[in-house]
Amino acid sequence: MRSPAEQYDWELAHVAVRRGRGEDLSFYSALAARTGAPILELACGTGRLTAPLGAVGLDNDPDMLAAARRRGVCRLVRADMRRFALAQRFALVAIPYNSLQLLLGAADAVACLRCAASHLAPGGVLALEVTDFQQGARRTSVDLELLARADGVSLHGALVHDVGRRVTTYHRRFEEGGEVRVDHVRLRCLDQAELEKLLSRAGLRPAEVTQEGARLFCVATLRGSGEDHQPASASADSRRALALAARERARLT
Ligand SMILES: C[S@@+](CC[C@H](N)C(=O)[O-])C[C@H]1O[C@@H](n2cnc3c(N)ncnc32)[C@H](O)[C@@H]1O
Incomplete structure (x- = not known):
């Protein structure tokens, strides 16, 4: 990977x-x-x-x-x-x-x-x-969806908005050659x-x-x-x- x-x-x-x-x-x-x-x-x-x-x-x-x-x-x-x-x-x-x-x-x-x-x-x-x-988000989360697939790699992503703290978490799931890497990025x-x-x-x-x-x-x-x-x-x-x-x-x- x-x-x-x-x-x-x-x-x-x-x-x-x-x-x-x-x-x-x-x-x-x-x-x-x-x-x-x-x-x-x-x-x-x-x-x-x-x-x-x-x-x-x-x-x-x-x-x-x-x-x-x-x-x-x-x-x-x-x-x-x-x-x-x-x-x-x-x-x-x-x-x-x-x-x-x-x-x-x-x-x-x-x-x-x-x-x-x-x-x-x-x-x-x-x-x-x-x-x-x-801005303009109508829900507190966006479900995991396919964002891209190319070169034998696929990426799914989801968003979770913590509206009170003004923090959004971007969850990622990469798959390549049968391996999976899951991580997340938090943004203010x-x-x-x-x-x-x-x-x-x-x-x-x-x-x-x-x-x-x-x-x-x-x-x-x-x-x-x-x-x-x-x-x-x-x-x-x-x-x-x-x-x-x-x-x-x-x-x-
Ligand atoms: C979204 S990337 C931006 C890359 C680049 N500026 C661009 O526009 O393509 C964010 C970068 O911030 C770096 N980073 C995160 N926290 C940091 C910190 N406290 N000090 C320095 N770099 C940091 C990460 O290692 C990562 O490379």
Whole structure:
């Protein structure tokens, strides 16, 4: 059976990308064109975005980091995103693909955002995506269903929403060559107001926000580093990048 990192890439290719996951590269690329380098990606996983962005990748899982290295990422750091200290400062720090939501407690999420903020170069920005998995949910669970089958692998998934705690659990069942691996991922749900509270506690403020259904792309700056204290809607560049990617996806599906 393939390793969890290989399974992660398989799931990206066969489930996430088909549901529009690839669009976020356009968003971060358009932003990187404005901010310039260097770029740091927290929770970089197998380097899906780190490689094309030419970023430094940070993750706490050695198998994910090894996969990122195989993808061609050469600057990788094994560390916990809640507490790390690098000598370098960055024009852009990114926390893509709901990774902040893996930190279930507010104190952990704020620690991560503070650490990210402390690694910004003057004028640097933090960019992240969060999703409110419970937005519009009519039931507290989604039963196990087949998500994808390819290359001799099948993946079934189910969701359980703990509405009171704002935590959603994604249960997975991978089957390959007669073997079964069952695991789950817990994610803290975040809407715009909840994200803004966390950012504020970390000394950050949202400068641009793009809402795509339950998904939210946010660009944040250090508080007091700009004139405008109202979150602006996304810049024309990042809106255009997301719209183009969505059109491309519609064309391909
Ligand atoms: C959903 S993957 C995101 C991968 C990548 N950013 C992408 O967009 O494809 C989440 C990653 O977060 C990492 N992670 C989870 N908790 C972490 C922590 N406390 N510190 C650093 N990395 C963490 C996991 O190892 C995993 O690689």
